[in-house]
Amino acid sequence: MHRAQVPVGAELRGTTPLGWRGLAPGSRKDLGCFAIPAQPRSTIVLCESAIDAISCFALHPGYRCLSTAGARPNPLWLRPILDQGCQVYCGFDADPTGDAMAAAMIALHPAVQRLRPSQHDWNDILRPQD
Numbered sequence: 001m002h003r004a005q006v007p008v009g010a011e012l013r014g015t016t017p018l019g020w021r022g023l024a025p026g027s028r029k030d031l032g033c034f035a036i037p038a039q040p041r042s043t044i045v046l047c048e049s050a051i052d053a054i055s056c057f058a059l060h061p062g063y064r065c066l067s068t069a070g071a072r073p074n075p076l077w078l079r080p081i082l083d084q085g086c087q088v089y090c091g092f093d094a095d096p097t098g099d100a101m102a103a104a105m106i107a108l109h110p111a112v113q114r115l116r117p118s119q120h121d122w123n124d125i126l127r128p129q130d
Contacts, residue, residue, distance in 0.1 A: 034067040044081060045091040045115055046105075047122060048098065055122035056091055063089075071097050073104035082111055089115035091122065 034050040036057045041064035047053040053065035068075050071092050082088060090105050092098035094117050106112050119125050 034069075036065050040064065041086075043087045043089070045089045046078075046112075047091050048093055049121075052091070052093075052122045055126050056117075058126060059122060065091070071101035073101050074108050078109065082109055088112045091115045091117065093117065093121045095120060
């Protein structure tokens with residue numbers, strides 16, 4: 001059994017012109033998530049990646065933003081959060097995959113609502129526009 005605040009993995013993202021994403025070897029994304037801030041809050045936004053969670057938090061500092069480490073409709077750790085009575089939003093990317101996975105999550109967990117980024121993802125909203 002894993003305790004709160006115990007690292008269970010790390011999300012990785014390339015910083016070179018050739019973009020890539022992944023998880024550090026041995027990561028167990030079903031055992032936990034990246035969260036900002038670390039303290040619980042009554043409103044939660046689920047994001048596809050840690051960078052999106054950080055960006056979402058910059059835009060919505062009153063919310064706690066969590067990464068699902070990929071667009072997944074039913075991470076194992078979601079049910080306990082919902083059972084706490086938190087307001088949960090699915091903030092997956094504004095693309096076909098994000099929309100489909102958000103719809104699947106809401107079908108499985110009707111208390112979840114959609115919070116769709118106005119651009120492709122939360123990080124894109126913060127990037128300077130050309």
